[in-house]
Amino acid sequence: MAKSNDGVRILQGLLVLGNVVIGMCGIALTAECIFFVSDPHGLYPLLEATENDDIYAAAWIGIFVGFALFALSILGIVGVIKSSRTLLLVYIILMLITYAFEMASCITAATHQDFLTPNLFLKQMLERYQKSETENNNDKWMTEGVTKTWNKLMLQNQCCGVRGPSDWQEYTSAFRATHNDADFPWPRNCCVMDAQGSPVNLDGCKLGVPGYYNSNGCYDAISGPMNTHAWGVAWFGFAILCWTFCVLLGTMFYWSRIEY
Amino acid sequence: MLPLLLLLLATAHGLEETRSVPILASSSLGGLTTASTFVLEQPRCVFTNVQEDTVIWLVVATVEGTHTFNNSVAPGTPERAFQRFPTTASAYMTLNTTLLNYPCTTAPGAITVLRVGSETSCAKNPMRPTCNGPLPGPGPYQVKFLALADSKPVSETGWSEPITLRTAQPPGSIPTMGSGRSAGMIALTSILSILFAILLAGLVAMLVFGGLDACGGSSTLSKAEAVTVRRYNTHHVYDQPAARL
Numbered sequence: 001m002a003k004s005n006d007g008v009r010i011l012q013g014l015l016v017l018g019n020v021v022i023g024m025c026g027i028a029l030t031a032e033c034i035f036f037v038s039d040p041h042g043l044y045p046l047l048e049a050t051e052n053d054d055i056y057a058a059a060w061i062g063i064f065v066g067f068a069l070f071a072l073s074i075l076g077i078v079g080v081i082k083s084s085r086t087l088l089l090v091y092i093i094l095m096l097i098t099y100a101f102e103m104a105s106c107i108t109a110a111t112h113q114d115f116l117t118p119n120l121f122l123k124q125m126l127e128r129y130q131k132s133e134t135e136n137n138n139d140k141w142m143t144e145g146v147t148k149t150w151n152k153l154m155l156q157n158q159c160c161g162v163r164g165p166s167d168w169q170e171y172t173s174a175f176r177a178t179h180n181d182a183d184f185p186w187p188r189n190c191c192v193m194d195a196q197g198s199p200v201n202l203d204g205c206k207l208g209v210p211g212y213y214n215s216n217g218c219y220d221a222i223s224g225p226m227n228t229h230a231w232g233v234a235w236f237g238f239a240i241l242c243w244t245f246c247v248l249l250g251t252m253f254y255w256s257r258i259e260y
Numbered sequence: 261m262l263p264l265l266l267l268l269l270a271t272a273h274g275l276e277e278t279r280s281v282p283i284l285a286s287s288s289l290g291g292l293t294t295a296s297t298f299v300l301e302q303p304r305c306v307f308t309n310v311q312e313d314t315v316i317w318l319v320v321a322t323v324e325g326t327h328t329f330n331n332s333v334a335p336g337t338p339e340r341a342f343q344r345f346p347t348t349a350s351a352y353m354t355l356n357t358t359l360l361n362y363p364c365t366t367a368p369g370a371i372t373v374l375r376v377g378s379e380t381s382c383a384k385n386p387m388r389p390t391c392n393g394p395l396p397g398p399g400p401y402q403v404k405f406l407a408l409a410d411s412k413p414v415s416e417t418g419w420s421e422p423i424t425l426r427t428a429q430p431p432g433s434i435p436t437m438g439s440g441r442s443a444g445m446i447a448l449t450s451i452l453s454i455l456f457a458i459l460l461a462g463l464v465a466m467l468v469f470g471g472l473d474a475c476g477g478s479s480t481l482s483k484a485e486a487v488t489v490r491r492y493n494t495h496h497v498y499d500q501p502a503a504r505l
Contacts, residue, residue: 096459096463107448107452111441114442117436119435120436122434123431126431126434165290170428171428171433172429172431180296180394181297181394182294182296182377182378182380207289207290207371207375208291210288210290213290234448238452242451242455245459248459249458249459252462252463256469
């Protein structure tokens with residue numbers, strides 16, 4: 001009996017420890033997802049214009065799942081210490097529901113990350129940047145978002161286009177429809193700007209003299225934050241779920257051994 | 261026979277043909293050729309035997325136009341007007357400047373180029389036939405420099421190699437279908453699904469089997485405070501019926 005008591009104590013201790021870790025990870029997940037949803041790099045309009053912003057949906061789910069994990073971990077600790085069958089049954093069922101939601105969030109984030117390719121952003125940039133005739137309000141909203149985001153991207157990261165300024169030469173675009181090729185081989189924001197926001201040397205920029213225009217592409221500046229976002233939601237969530245799996249199995253075993 | 265005759269005619273008019281041809285500028289320039297412009301090296305140290313007040317013109321022609329080009333047609337005439345190129349005029353002349361602007365000595369690191377097609381303001385203005393307007397199509401075009409003194413040709417370079425400008429594709433031709441599922445995503449999905457299935461199976465097993473009281477009870481966990489041991493005092497039980505009797 002003593003040995004079994006020790007076993008009980010060890011199992012209880014392990015379950016409490018497991019729940020403490022789940023609670024902390026839940027808080028961390030909430031904080032991380034709030035950070036992603038706040039869009040510190042200002043890239044959300046690009047995703048919105050692809051009409052597929054699953055990564056943000058995954059982050060929103062992550063915020064609520066994190067809170068739920070924290071609350072349920074407290075319930076779990078109380079239930080394990082009290083050895084209460086009811087509390088633990090409630091805990092297990094609610095945890096399974098939370099598990100399902102978090103699973104959905106991870107899979108969504110991982111799937112959507114594969115969708116974000118350079119060609120996707122290139123096509124969107126060519127079709128929407130500085131598009132002058134918009135069909136409806138939604139189109140106008142998305143076009144303005146894309147234009148503002150690209151202008152900010154090109155200024156802040158000193159880059160041009162997705163792969164480089166040659167994107168504007170290799171393909172026709174909405175920009176090309178309103179800005180002729182001789183005056184604007186690429187948008188003005190591709191030029192190196194001085195402190196007042198005007199090009200240092202406009203002719204040098206139009207000629208493409210290295211040093212007067214931005215010759216590298218912006219894809220790294222876009223994909224870096226988005227990949228971090230997707231990985232943060234998908235794989236941190238996966239790690240939490242693996243740990244939760246173990247704790248839940250232990251709790252189920254503990255529950256089945258509690259006397260009425 | 262014919263080339264010899266042309267050469268004789270040229271020298272008879274005093275036209276010197278230099279040995280150089282116009283070339284495109286250095287390829288480190290990002291805008292070397294665009295859809296309607298291209299960049300040439302300036303003809304420095306090319307016209308060495310002419311006087312300083314000679315005017316150097318740039319001639320831009322279609323490939324067919326180079327065969328029928330006549331040096332004596334003056335620039336600014338309808339036959340050489342930019343606005344009529346390439347429909348009724350097979351060549352046009354532009355970017356005129358005196359030889360003083362092409363000195364032989366260049367400052368080190370200076371970029372000496374000519375951008376053909378940079379003037380957009382006069383492109384549709386027929387009053388400016390020598391406009392350096394954007395080229396109407398991808399070409400190919402051939403160019404040469406012609407030196408005129410008192411409106412008479414005195415020197416020229418050879419025709420350049422054919423220059424073809426860029427043609428832009430429509431953005432609809434960009435393939436955006438996903439590259440398929442990555443290995444990481446497949447691993448994540450399958451592992452999570454298996455774990456969830458195990459958990460559900462565990463829940464069912466727990467409810468079905470764990471709900472039944474274990475008969476052996478050797479490993480049941482008892483709540484310490486709920487178990488009370490009832491002590492049976494057998495002597496009192498036997499004594500009572502005997503006392504009644």
